[in-house]
Amino acid sequence: MSLTNIYQSRITTAAEAVRVVQSGHRVFLTGNVSVPQKLLAALVEYAPLVNQVEVCQALAIGSADYVKPEMEGHLRVNSMFISANIRKAIHEGRADFTPVLLSEFPLLFKRGILPLDVAMIHVSPPDEHGFCSLGVEVGLTKSAAESAKVIIAEVNEQMPRTLGDSFIHISRLTHIVPVNYPIPEYIMGEEGDAEVVEKIAGHVASLIPDGATMQLGIGAIPDAVLKYLYDKKDLGIHTELFSDGVIDLFNAGVLTSSRKTIHPGKIVAGFILGSQKLYKWAHDNPLVEMHPTEYVNDPFIIAQNDRMVSVNSAIEVDLTGQICADSIGPKLYSGVGGQLDFIYGASRSKGGVPIIALPSVATLRDGTKLSKIVTMLKPGAGVVTTRNHVRFVVTEHGIAELYGKTIRQRVQALINVADPQFREELTRQAKAQNYI
Numbered sequence: 001m002s003l004t005n006i007y008q009s010r011i012t013t014a015a016e017a018v019r020v021v022q023s024g025h026r027v028f029l030t031g032n033v034s035v036p037q038k039l040l041a042a043l044v045e046y047a048p049l050v051n052q053v054e055v056c057q058a059l060a061i062g063s064a065d066y067v068k069p070e071m072e073g074h075l076r077v078n079s080m081f082i083s084a085n086i087r088k089a090i091h092e093g094r095a096d097f098t099p100v101l102l103s104e105f106p107l108l109f110k111r112g113i114l115p116l117d118v119a120m121i122h123v124s125p126p127d128e129h130g131f132c133s134l135g136v137e138v139g140l141t142k143s144a145a146e147s148a149k150v151i152i153a154e155v156n157e158q159m160p161r162t163l164g165d166s167f168i169h170i171s172r173l174t175h176i177v178p179v180n181y182p183i184p185e186y187i188m189g190e191e192g193d194a195e196v197v198e199k200i201a202g203h204v205a206s207l208i209p210d211g212a213t214m215q216l217g218i219g220a221i222p223d224a225v226l227k228y229l230y231d232k233k234d235l236g237i238h239t240e241l242f243s244d245g246v247i248d249l250f251n252a253g254v255l256t257s258s259r260k261t262i263h264p265g266k267i268v269a270g271f272i273l274g275s276q277k278l279y280k281w282a283h284d285n286p287l288v289e290m291h292p293t294e295y296v297n298d299p300f301i302i303a304q305n306d307r308m309v310s311v312n313s314a315i316e317v318d319l320t321g322q323i324c325a326d327s328i329g330p331k332l333y334s335g336v337g338g339q340l341d342f343i344y345g346a347s348r349s350k351g352g353v354p355i356i357a358l359p360s361v362a363t364l365r366d367g368t369k370l371s372k373i374v375t376m377l378k379p380g381a382g383v384v385t386t387r388n389h390v391r392f393v394v395t396e397h398g399i400a401e402l403y404g405k406t407i408r409q410r411v412q413a414l415i416n417v418a419d420p421q422f423r424e425e426l427t428r429q430a431k432a433q434n435y436i
Contacts, residue, residue, distance in 0.1 A: 003130040003170065010176040014042035017152045017175040018120075023051040025117040028109065028144045031060040031083075032241075032271050033184045034137035036122040036154040038177060040066060043120070047074040056114060058105060058140050058335075059083045061186060067095050078114075080105050081335035082326075090332060099326075099382075102240060102338040103297035106143035110294075119148035123168065124159040131167040135159040136183055136279060138166040139240060139270020139293035150174045158182050160279045162272070164289035186273040188223035188243045196359045199396035201225045204311055207353050207392060207399065208232060211259035213305040215239040215342045217312045218273065221357050225311060229254055236260040237267040238305055240297055240338040243274040247281050261305045263289060270296045297338045302345025308352040310342035314384075315358075317393055318377050319411045319430055321402045323356055323385035330380025343385050353392065356385065360395040360419040371422035373414050375429040393417065411435045 001009075018039060021027055027043075030036060044065045047053070051074060055066065058081040067077050067089035077086055077095040081102070089095035100108065108114045121141055123132035132155060134141050145151050145168060153173045157180040170176070197220045204221070205228035208214065213236040216222035226245035229235060236257035237246060246267065249255040257265050266289045272282055282288050295301060302308055315333065316324040326334050346354035362370045373395070377383070391403040393414060400413035411430045415423050430436045 003126070006130070007126065007170050007176065010170070010173060011178060012175050014038040014177045015045070017177050018042045018046045020150050020152065020175065021046070021050060021053055021118055023053065026054045026056060026114060028116050028119040028148060029055050029057040029060065030119075030121045030137055030141040031057050032137045033061050033186050033273060034122045034135060034141070034271070035060050035062045036120050037062065037181065038179050039120045039152060039154055043075070044071070047071055050074060052076065054078050056080070056116070058102070060085060061184060064089070069094065081337055082332055087333070097332055097335070099336065101297070101336055101341055102293055103299070103341045104294070105140055106292055106294050109144045109147040116144065116148035118150045118152060119145040120152050121145050122154045122156060122159060124161045125155055125157060126170050127161070130170045132170060132173070133159070133161040133163075133166050134168065134290070135162055135166075136272040136282070138162065138164070138290035139296055142166070142168070142292045143294060146172070153177065154179045156180065156183070160283035162282055162288055162290045163284070163286060164291050165295070166290040182276065183279055185275050187275060188218070188220060188245070188273070193359065196396045197221055197224050200357050200359065200394055202228050203394045203399050204355055204357050205229055207355060208235070208309050209307055209351065209353075210234060212236070212307040212309045212353070213238050213260050215302070215308070215310040215338075215346070216242065217338070219313055221313060222311050234259045236305070237269065238263070238296070238302065238308070239268070240270045240293065241273055242267065242269050243272070244278045247278065250287070262301070268296060297341040299341050299345035299348065302342060303348035303352070306350040308346040308349035309355065310346040310353075311355045311357055312339040312342065313358050314356050314372070316372055316374050316377055316381060317356065317358065317414065319373070319375050319414050319426065319435060320407055321387035321390040321393070321410050321414070322377055322383050323390055324377050324381040325384040327380070327382045329378035336384050339384050340389065343389050347389060347391060354389070355392045355394055356390060357394040360397055360417065371418055371426065373418035373422070373426065375426060375433065408436050
């Protein structure tokens with residue numbers, strides 16, 4: 001049978017395709033901005049006809065209809081990273097959270113720890129050889145999809161064709177649902193105090209050497225860092241995700257990737273979050289290599305890049321250097337993501353620079369200000385990066401270098417980068433703990 005005939009024979013509607021999902025099935029839902037919108041909407045409409053269907057995902061951006069209270073007993077999300085659209089459902093006990101390193105997320109499916117009945121994915125149209133690209137979300141999807149018994153794919157005319165280990169053949173697709181809608185945009189840099197963010201970004205940039213390979217996480221701070229790198233030379237990217245800031249850095253001749261130890265000349269990533277401009281730039285761009293997350297986020301792969309720089313954020317940092325990034329006290333907020341993967345990978349890199357960057361102050365809804373540098377983490381807080389892994393902590397007030405430092409030295413360094421209004425109280429509490 002010709003490729004055309006194979007493709008045509010598997011075309012169906014979203015409503016028909018989701019009927020392959022049966023009660024008790026485990027379904028993988030591709031995430032980030034690549035959530036297959038038509039399939040998810042059809043699954044929600046079909047849900048009252050099935051019971052106890054588990055939907056596995058990581059970060060998902062978009063509708064929360066599939067975790068509404070009326071879905072209880074029919075669809076239940078099991079998320080390995082808590083995105084904003086499902087946070088309320090998890091807090092109310094209507095959805096589940098499974099803690100796992102991002103580097104190990106696809107291995108849960110690949111190794112049969114969480115066997116998949118169905119994968120719902122989102123791909124580009126096939127090329128002349130019958131291969132579809134997973135586009136803007138390769139890292140978390142490729143291995144999961146290949147592990148499922150049934151693959152339902154939205155084939156989107158507007159999904160960019162990204163290169164690398166990013167392809168799946170149409171013969172693997174059980175059901176094909178043609179669609180044509182824009183990939184949602186995710187614009188970085190819109191949250192937080194802009195002045196504070198800029199100060200933090202400037203401090204972080206001062207730690208980045210020429211020839212560095214960088215990982216930049218989600219959020220305003222990592223994106224702002226890119227604006228302070230135009231005086232650097234031969235920077236590279238090896239990261240779980242990248243956004244629009246890389247385009248200008250590349251056009252300025254700063255981002256050459258020429259001094260990367262592995263994959264020289266290439267931007268290596270697992271997924272893309274950004275604007276339509278970024279998606280068009282990444283389309284068929286040989287500079288960009290997309291790979292599964294179990295490769296991109298493997299600390300022992302990351303460490304092979306000399307001068308590896310990782311930049312991640314936190315909710316709280318205690319005076320001994322423990323990093324909480326996934327919860328507010330016992331209330332689950334996000335997940336470990338790739339923070340520990342890249343902190344550890346960068347710390348094992350020759351000349352590596354692992355950085356935790358955060359504002360020194362959190363402002364509550366009522367205007368109350370709290371220090372994010374604390375004597376002790378809140379009871380129940382999760383430790384994402386241990387005090388043994390942390391090296392640099394950066395706030396708008398400066399850089400605390402903690403590696404090889406005693407608790408007494410760490411305490412003083414962290415108090416020095418706390419907001420001035422909290423330093424006296426932190427000092428008093430540190431003395432009460434006999435830290436200083």
